[in-house]
Structures are given as structure tokens and as C-alpha cells.
Amino acid sequence: MERADIEKLAELARIEITDATIDEVTRSITEVLQLVDQLQTADTQGVEPMAHPLDAVQRLRSDTVTETDQHAAFQNLAPAAEAGLYLVPKVIDQSDLIGTVE
Amino acid sequence: MHDQTIAELSRGLADKAFSCEELTRHYLERIQRLDTAYNSFISVTADAALARARAADAERAAGTAAPLCGIPIAHKDIFCTRGQRTSCGSKMLDNFVPPYNAKVIDNFDNAGCVSLGKTNMDEFAMGSSNENSFYGPVKNPWATDSVPGGSSGGSAACVAARLAPAATATDTGGSIRQPASHCGVTGLKPTYGRVSRWGMIAFASSLDQGGIITRTAEDAALLLAVMAGFDARDSTSVERPVPDYTEHLSDSIEGLKIGVPAEYFGAGLDAGVGAAVEAAIEQYEALGAQIKTISLPHSNLAVPAYYVIAPAECSANLSRFDGVRYGYRCDNPKDLADLYKRSRGEGFGAEVKRRILVGTYALSAGYYDAYYNKAQQVRRLIKQDFVTAFTEVDVVLGPTAPAPAFRFGAKSDDPVAMYLEDIYTTPVNLAGLPGLSLPCGQVAGKPVGLQLIGNYFEEARLLNIAHQFQLATGHHLQAPQGI
């Protein structure tokens, strides 16, 4: 792990890592990765990855509207809201303009 | 009153030895007087508690009360409480007052329990020492220079200090059992899916499970019955009836087959802890159990697998904390990227940021197979170890933590040393099994916890085995000095 690797991860995770802490963060993450690298000693040939502890399947709910409008209560919690909308700094990055799922 | 168990308090309320309001005032007074030394509560909701206690008295007078009506309880500050700040131990949620309850909170409210307040915890349940709380560390009531364990350190400490007869908690990699062990109390992590996760702020969704910290197994049995049950709002909640967990508490454990994994008694284990656990094994033999040494061959890979899977899941679970809809938002963001990066950079503590970055790495292009996928394969091997073991034995027994509570700062600069605190607890979460820690002795005045691991949904059996130990021994009756 280099400082640049941490910067790249921090960018992906949208977390500011200050100059004052980045060396310490780099060092500790390097140690954690050394710990988890012990995984490589395991023979996992043909082992199905396990995402859930129980072999359960998804229950599906019926298509009924059960929720009522609570936007006033929710927007009381918002750092910035106006006219029923959550407010964020105006987007300038071009990719932001797509504004929809891919 | 505070030396009584919930079973005793419930009888006292029924017999009108004291009122719910008197009981609640007693605990509130203790919290106010004593908790400055322990910092086990983030919020104390005295007014709401007293109002609820008076209502409980009215229900008891009317004869409509459920058995636990009026019993005080503390809730880990990870469970959302309607109209009451739910911080998750984080600056990020310091101002967060949810307009909804966690299912667990609803369950205790419906049972008539009186919430005293919200307990301190490692930020977003990430930590094994409670040193990662935005609200400052919790002090271990047995030795205030030492950690209470984590992440449910506040819940364990407040029960140990008799500031509440019981506290809810959550366990993702040992966060109920390890602090219960360090604080000399009883902590139960149920089977994954047994307790609803709705309204319980997620750390690692496939590992998180709500549970309870009490002083006795009997109390845990009483409270698990309230806490557990199917919830249609949690897709991973299991549709399965909730038994009466007290029904088999008194059953004899004659002939019980106890498996002791050789791997849990290796080099990392403190000698005093090992001796206390050996003594407990002898006690069980005296109670008629058969002891069998077993092998859980992939145990040494549990911590590495856990510290991939838990960070990977948390890296996505914590993306919602972005300063847009609730929670901390940085001052004067200059653009959207700045809003995200500084709100998260300033709102999260060091350990949370570290785990998000590790998880981001484990999932990123080119590393997914080597880390995340590999860890999920190892996870299956670890589960398989237990499945095999349970074909031979009824329960698995070992230490909960490798050593007694350590001093503040001893491991805070060394995440790997801190993570190894979870060496005996993480396999249980990876497999989704129920686990219980109960006191079994002391080392230099600090409690030692014994861990029992049961087969899926065999909480009743674990409680029976723990209760029989507590009937025969007095470790769970020990209180910290000055309590």
C-alpha cells in the first residue's frame, strides 16, 4: 500500500483523509491487509462462496402501498431542504448531469 | 433493588414490594450518581422513563400487565428510538432523532419495559474496546483504567455496574460476548435471523445480530422471548415460532456432550483465562456433561475472513451517511465532491474510516476475487467446521476473549492486535450460530468469560447449559468493587 493507493480508495469511498493522518492510515491499512492476506493460505478450490449464514431464500412482499407521506418529519432531519427538496451544492462535474441509473 | 435479577424484580413488582416508578427512580438515581465514572450512557431519558413507569404501574394495578411490565432496560444506541437521539456512537449521527423505532425497541415497549436511555458504544459498532466512541470511552466497572470491551461496552458496563438490570446489544464479530466477558456479565448473541434487524443501524448486514446483556442466563431467557421473532420488514428475519426460553432452564445436563475445540486453546490464550475455562470444564464434568476435544480446523482464518467481509459490507452500508438527508454535514461545501468527502471525513472516526477503506479495497476491481470472494469461501469452510462438530457434540465451549480487559490505549494504535481480540468470537458470526458468554472466574480482579456456542436456533439449550452452571457457581454474582 502506497499513499497514492490510499488516496485512490479515499476518492472511491468519498472520504477526505487529511495530510496529517494519511501516513498513519497507510501504515495501519497495510498491516490490516497483511493480516487478511492469511486467507491466501486456505485451499478453497471448488468451495461455493457464502454470502449469507443461513441457506434461506428471499420472501417476496405483495405489491401494496403501505407507506404514507412523512416528508415533513424526514426533512426536519435534513441539513438543507427547501420546497420539499433536499439541497446539495450545484453539480458541476459533467458526469453528474446524467443523474440517473445506468 | 439493583442487586436483584429481572426474574426477582418481576416478582417484586407483581407482589407490590415496590412500584415500577420506584424501581425506575432507583436506577435513574444510580445512573446520575455513578455513571460519571463509567460513561456507559450516551443519553438518559429520565422523563420518558418515569412517564412509562407510571403507565406501567397503572397497567399493573389494572391487572392488564405483561410479566415484564415496568422492568427497566437500557438500549444500545444503535437501535433507532422514535423521538430520541440515536447516535450510533458517531459524530455523524450526533443530531439524529429518528421518527421511527427499531423492531427490538417496539418489542420491549410492547412488553411494558421502561427504557432508561441509550448506551455508549464503539462508533457504528466497530471496535473491541469502546475507545472508538465519539462520546468518549466507557470505563470497565471492574477496573476503570481498563476497557469494557466493545462494541457494546456501554451495555455491558451498565449491567455490571447495576445501572440497569439488562441492556440490549448487538454482535457482529463479538460485540455482545466480548464486552460481557470483560465486564463479568452474561451476553447472548442469538442465531442470525432470530432477532429483527429493522431499525438497528447496520454495520455488516450478514453478520449483525441483536441480543441481550444481563446478569444471569435466566434473565437472558426472559428477555430473548421479548426480543426475538419474525419481522416481515427484515428479509433475513426467520419465520419460526419463538419458544418459551425458560421452559428448559432447569433441565439436567447429565450426558450433555460438550465439544472443546483444540484451536481455542493455542498460543494466544492468556494462561489465567485458560485456567478459568479449564475450571469451568471441570465444573461441567461434575454436572454430568461429557467433554470431547474437537477440531475447528479453519478457526485461524476467521479473523482474516471477518476483516474482509465486515469491512466490505460496511463500506456500502455506510455510504448513506453523505450529509444530504440527515446527520453531519460539513460547513460550506464548495461542491458536491467536497460535501461528500468532508462530511464523511469529519463525521466518521479513524476506525470507521479505516474499515470503509479496507472494505472498498477488498471489493475493488482486481482485488474482489483475492479478498472478498476468497473470504466468502473461507466463511463456508468455517461454517462447515461447526456443522461437522455438531454431528458429534451438543455445544461447543471455549474462552470468549483471549485475555482479560486491557488498559486504555494498549492496542489503540495497533488495529491488528485489537482485531485479534475477536479470535474466538468471529467464527460464530461468520457461521450465523448462537453464542453466549458467561462469567467463569477472574484474573487479577478482572472477569473471565466462558463462551458457549450452540447449533442453529438452539438458544434454549445454550441458556439451559449456562443456567445450570450459574446454579452451581457464583461467578455471575460477583460485583465490581463499590457497586
Place this chain on the structure above:
Amino acid sequence: MEWETVIGLEVHIQLATQSKIFSGAATAFGAAPNTQACAVDLAMPGTLPVANEAAFRYAVMFGLAVDAEIATTSVFERKNYFYPDLPKGYQTTQLAKPIVGRGHVDVQLAGGDSKRIRIHHAHLEEDAGKSLHEDFHGMSGIDLNRAGTPLIEVVTEPDMRSAEEAVACARKLHSIATSLGICDGDMSQGSMRFDVNISVRPRGDKTLGTRTETKNLNSFRFIEEAIKLEVARQIDLIEDGGRVVQETRLYDGDSKTARSMRSKEEANDYRYFPCPDLLPVVLEADYIDAIAKQLPELPDARQSRFVNEYGLSTYDAAALSSDAAGAAFFEALVAACGDAKQAANWLMGEVSARLNADERHIKDSPVSAAQLGGLIARVLDNTISGKMAKQVFEVMWKDGGDADTIIANQGLQQVSDTAALEAMVDAVIADSAKQVDNYRNADPAKRPKMLGYFVGQIMKASKGQANPQILNKILLKKLEPKNK
């Protein structure tokens, strides 16, 4: 050099469920901002998703309609990226195990050719909210009502070779989704959105050229325009010695220009992994069979039925059967007026023109099938002329009302009374001695043309209400040369 265009489509189809894919919030369009965003949609801490059965049923219906394999086990994954319209910071979607596997659609091309377009897969996922870019003191507003609306994303193979084929495929997918009733098909509201992957290569080459992706096209016209523009751009670029860069492009339908949004080199790393809050979805064979049995009529079947049952041409049948609501309107109209050919002409003529002019969908037509059927019936029984019917239709469109009332109010009934018409004809003949002479002396072959003058005069006198058929008969009789 002769170039070949290679096109693949990615289509987002909003499913017409009542509630969202993972929450019980309503999906209705047009609500006030954030009033349909519940705690789950807002990603409030501690909230959890529970999957909606109808979303799966609709996805299975789509899969069956395109003759695809239906996955008995499908898995939701998290696709991680930060954007304010994505509250959780990840989109719940399917990647490795989508609900719908390989399938195909057959599309009709001009000239009667048919072409098979393969579908690679279709997966279920959640829609995002909307960012409103008007200014709130230098800020943007976020409305999360749309967040969590169920989508299926259909991904085709790069089987299309022209804008025409791509549009035909897009129309076919639209037709299938609306016929199944799984989508309202309203493209202006984003119910169906198209991303187009485009590359070019020298004709005969086997390897694919570098492709670009033009995103979020929400009309068939934009798909066509965007493809033509991008193909021309790529060919120009290559012929000028440049090379195509893999990138995302955005087409602006107003300016008819496109621009690059971002290059794939700096693409996000989405860090997909199975969603731990949702378990694998297992659909039993019985469940899928029951859906198959109840599948509504599909566009291909409906088109042949229109040919056989109503005697329509293949072209008319295709046009009238593609949209489920349009087809239903047509069938109601035939029932109301009793004449399939007239019904088809009206729908493809006047009605279609007015809908286009008003940018309305047929399901929002202000004139109902019963109203229009009543009007056509009055043409068929000669109460009004075809020309007048168009006037009545205009009134009907603007102000409503049934045909008979409008005809009466406007006094538009034709004059079919023979005596009255004879009197008018006599008056015109009396005033037009010269024209009558010319007519009678003309070559009989030229007379029909000359008749127009007299028809015109009488239509003028009758304010256009003379029944043309009866008038013609009277005129021919009265203008016939007297002495032969």
C-alpha cells in the same frame, strides 16, 4: 471505404407496480417532491429492503414474451457509487444472476423484411431519484419520489445494423412492455429510456470497432437522430485519421447535438457484491407456469389477428397493434362504428395527427372510442360528409360532446332533400346559361371535370351542406343535353 454500423440497446423499463421494488411507498407519477419517498427509499439508518413480488412477476412476463430463459435463482447485488439521487450510495441491481436470461425479439423492417434481435439478458433493479437543476441559491434540489421504482434493464446483443433497425427494436420492446401491461409506456415521463451502444467497422470486418454509449434517449425520434449523428461522427473521425474513444455521450434533442460526458478510462469502480440485506430469490416452476398461462396477447399475435379478423393490410395491422392502448382503442372503435377500414383510417389519420400535435398518448385522448364511433356512423349513414366530419371532430377534440349534438348545434346536417336540392340546381342553371351551353356542347369525356363548377356554386349556396351524392345525380340529370 464502405462502413457497417453495429448497434446494441440497453433499455430501462419502469415497471407499473403500485409500490416500489423494496418498499411500500407509492410509485405514482407527479406527486409533490419527496412525498412518496419513505424511510427505506431515503436510506434512513436501520431501514431494510423487502422485495416486491409484482416486480418479479412483471420481469418473468417480459422474459416469457421474449422467449427467454427465466432464472429460477436470481441474486441482487449492490452497485456502489455516490450521487445525490442515489440515497443509499449504492444501487440494488442484478449482475451475475439476473432474472431473465437469453432471449430474442423479431422486428419488422420496411419492405416487409423481418429480423431477429437477440437479447443478452434483462435484470431487475431500482430507479434513482431526480436532481432538479434549477437554482436554489446556488444549490440543486433532490426529489427522491422516483427512487426505488422498479426497473428492468434489457440488454440486447449488438445485432442492429442501422438506425432503422434500432428504432424498430426499440418500438418492439415498447410494444411488448405495454401489451403485457408491465409498463405504462409513457416515454415523455421516462417510463422507458434507451441507451444506445454504437460502433462502426469496415464492411466485412469481423471484429467490432470501439463503441460509444449515448445515454438516456427518451423518444424514438431521438434514438434515430442520435444514431445517425454518432455514426457520421465516428466515420468522419476515422476517415480523418482519428480513432473512436470509448465514452459516454449525451444527445440533446433540442439542439440536435451530442457531447461527451466522460470517457470509460476514468470510469467508476462500482465494487459490485451480493446484497447482504436481500436473500437469493428462488422462483418455483409452478409460479412461472402460472404466469405463462395468464400472459396477455402479445403484439405479434395481435397483428395477425387484426389482419384476419378485420381484413387490415399488414402495414395497418402492425401500426394499430403495436401499442396495447391503441389496439384496445381501435377494437372499441370498430365495435362502436362497425367499419374496421374507417376506424383504421381515422385512427391513423386525424386522431394520430392530433395526438402528435398535442404530444398526447392515445390513452389520454380527449375523444373516446364511443364518441368517435358515433361520428363515423354519421358519415356512414350520410348524415354528414367526410369533410364535415373533420369539423365535428375538431369540435369534439376541443370541447367534447357527442357527434349528433355537435352536428345539430352547428347545423351541419347535409341537405339530402331532393326537392330543395332541385330548386338550388334550377336556380344555378338559370344564372349560368353560358356554362350550361359549354357543358352540353362539350365532349362527354370532358364533362365530368366541368361539373365541378356547378357543384361549387351549389355548395356555396348551401354552405357546403348539400349531400354530394344526391346533388351529383340531380345535376347530371338536369344538365343532360335536352335534344340529342
